[in-house]
Amino acid sequence: MAIDTQVRPSARTAPSRPWRKVSRRRRKDTIAAVIFLSPQLFGLIVFMLGPLGFALYLAFSHWDGFGTATFAGLSNFTELFDNPRIQRSAINTVWFTVLQVPGVMVTAFLFALFMQKAGKMTSVYRLGFVAPVVTSSVAVATIWLYLFNPDISPVNTALKAIGLPAPNWLQDPSFIIPSFAIVGIWQGLGYQLVMFMAGLQSIGASYLEAAELDGCSAWQKLRHVTVPLLSPTILFLSITSIIGSFQVFDYIYVFMDTNAPDEARTIVYEIVQMAFREFNFGAASALAFLLFLVLLGVTGLQMAAQKRWVHYAE
Amino acid sequence: MSAFTDTATRSPETQLRRRPVRPAKLALHFALVVCAVLMALPFLWMMFSSFKPLDEIFRQPPALLPENWTTEGYQKAFEGADFVRGFWNSTYIAVTVTALSLLTSAMAAYAFARIDFRGSRTLFMVFLATMMVPGQLTIIPLYIIMGWLGWIDTPLSLIIPSSLFSAFGVFLMRQYIKGIPRELEEAAELDGASKFRIFTTMILPLLRTPLTALGIFTFLGQWNNFFGPLIFLNSDANFTLPLLVNQFKGQYGADWTALMSATTLVAAPLLIIFAVAQRQIVDGIALSGSKS
Numbered sequence: 001m002a003i004d005t006q007v008r009p010s011a012r013t014a015p016s017r018p019w020r021k022v023s024r025r026r027r028k029d030t031i032a033a034v035i036f037l038s039p040q041l042f043g044l045i046v047f048m049l050g051p052l053g054f055a056l057y058l059a060f061s062h063w064d065g066f067g068t069a070t071f072a073g074l075s076n077f078t079e080l081f082d083n084p085r086i087q088r089s090a091i092n093t094v095w096f097t098v099l100q101v102p103g104v105m106v107t108a109f110l111f112a113l114f115m116q117k118a119g120k121m122t123s124v125y126r127l128g129f130v131a132p133v134v135t136s137s138v139a140v141a142t143i144w145l146y147l148f149n150p151d152i153s154p155v156n157t158a159l160k161a162i163g164l165p166a167p168n169w170l171q172d173p174s175f176i177i178p179s180f181a182i183v184g185i186w187q188g189l190g191y192q193l194v195m196f197m198a199g200l201q202s203i204g205a206s207y208l209e210a211a212e213l214d215g216c217s218a219w220q221k222l223r224h225v226t227v228p229l230l231s232p233t234i235l236f237l238s239i240t241s242i243i244g245s246f247q248v249f250d251y252i253y254v255f256m257d258t259n260a261p262d263e264a265r266t267i268v269y270e271i272v273q274m275a276f277r278e279f280n281f282g283a284a285s286a287l288a289f290l291l292f293l294v295l296l297g298v299t300g301l302q303m304a305a306q307k308r309w310v311h312y313a314e
Numbered sequence: 315m316s317a318f319t320d321t322a323t324r325s326p327e328t329q330l331r332r333r334p335v336r337p338a339k340l341a342l343h344f345a346l347v348v349c350a351v352l353m354a355l356p357f358l359w360m361m362f363s364s365f366k367p368l369d370e371i372f373r374q375p376p377a378l379l380p381e382n383w384t385t386e387g388y389q390k391a392f393e394g395a396d397f398v399r400g401f402w403n404s405t406y407i408a409v410t411v412t413a414l415s416l417l418t419s420a421m422a423a424y425a426f427a428r429i430d431f432r433g434s435r436t437l438f439m440v441f442l443a444t445m446m447v448p449g450q451l452t453i454i455p456l457y458i459i460m461g462w463l464g465w466i467d468t469p470l471s472l473i474i475p476s477s478l479f480s481a482f483g484v485f486l487m488r489q490y491i492k493g494i495p496r497e498l499e500e501a502a503e504l505d506g507a508s509k510f511r512i513f514t515t516m517i518l519p520l521l522r523t524p525l526t527a528l529g530i531f532t533f534l535g536q537w538n539n540f541f542g543p544l545i546f547l548n549s550d551a552n553f554t555l556p557l558l559v560n561q562f563k564g565q566y567g568a569d570w571t572a573l574m575s576a577t578t579l580v581a582a583p584l585l586i587i588f589a590v591a592q593r594q595i596v597d598g599i600a601l602s603g604s605k606s
Binding site: 026029030032033034036037039040041042043044046047048049050051052054055058065111114115117118121123124125126127128129130131132133134135136137138139140142143144145146147151152153154157161186189190191194195197198243246247249250253254257268271272275276281284285288289291292295296299 | 339342343345346347349350351352353354356357359360363371372374375376378417418419421422424425426429430431432434437440441444446447448449450451452453454455456457458459461474475477478479480481484508509510513534537538540541544545555556557559560563564570573574576577580581584585587588589592593595596599600
């Protein structure tokens, strides 16, 4: 997590040299820097900062892509807040995040603990967990479209066989978002597993051995040694996975195409529908901005709270 | 990043204390085997279903293995959509973006890590800050810009932005270059070597590991990308594999053997790459987090 932004003091000045020589060298350096930076700098301006400013402009305009845009004030935003479908999408998005993020993190953490003890076989077991990570979300969703179809799903057959109710996953309104979360957990598990295992790897055996000598139980070791030492990894994963799950889109689009019921819609789905089907660029940009602000806020809160629980080694 | 394969190094005492096979260990391995197979089961289901005749899909209770193996599904898949073309489109975009973005990211990272110029820190902070911007916010203006450029429905709309801007790539490479000892470069500079010479002959070769990791990530991201192509591409001939499968699903929705064949066609290349290069991919994932 430590981002090294310090400029090395020794590189900055060379006081013993004549002024002119330093300045000439500095100019040469600046020219070199500009050349090295130019492709990414061009990209930053044309494909990031420009569009960002443009999006801000659109959020306060009425425009359908043709003719001239007119100033809309805050009307795009008020329109969003008054729209019950958007409110429902926001709730759906949060519900998905609440199910998926802890679901992935807890299972990935537990499996990492177990895998760590599996010795040489780890790389074999890992194949099963990481395979969904490298697979396209469209392929993943298509497979689950099959597994969620109550008429042919082996999952439902298995559930019925052990006497559990077999839901109609993608039709029953109360099961739609949990279904998305199941797919999200299945696909996201391997990534976090690898991260947690790398984190566990970096915990020195000496800490755990010291705790053992002090007579700590397995639970105490986990609670007071492993978890605190893994806290930077936990923070990183919780930030990135919350950001990711707030942007869930692919699964829904593959499952439902353009006619998802209100119970299935998420914020990004709404943004895409508004922008590219209704060509309401203003309201779509306004909603995307709200999403950005929420993500900034949530990440900011996590960064502010980290002092209370994140421990950095050294 | 040496290994996940061996557990943390044991002190000699604990090694002596270790008994050959304990029932707890056996139970652990059994549980992990079951879970790993469960995780892989959806893929196995997809693959075996693609070789079933359609009536076996609807048979109750469903069986994993086909009774009568058939390639009917694949024939229908190739008739229904041009997957060869899609494969080419996906590969062309993913390979071009990966090559260009590795180069531009490493170049910018070198400037940030090694050249002292005014505004370096601020500019780097701007790069970092853009990582927070969700893609959905910029895609609407980008769509309009692509329209002005006449790039809608061309691979350029996907290749150029990703090749010329990657905040994550610049960040990752900069962290790496910062970690390389500076002495050699300083010596070369005193000998009159230019920054370009130092970059190409000294820095780039040392970046092999992180560039491989970033390359794998970039390739995976591009190959699997659905959102960008969905917005920018609209004619079948330009479709990438994920778009083709999604479209195929709309047409052959109830024909599960054909649909599972199409899905297998999309998933298989990456699953094969993954099986071959598991080590590099896993190390790459771990590395992407450790430098952040």
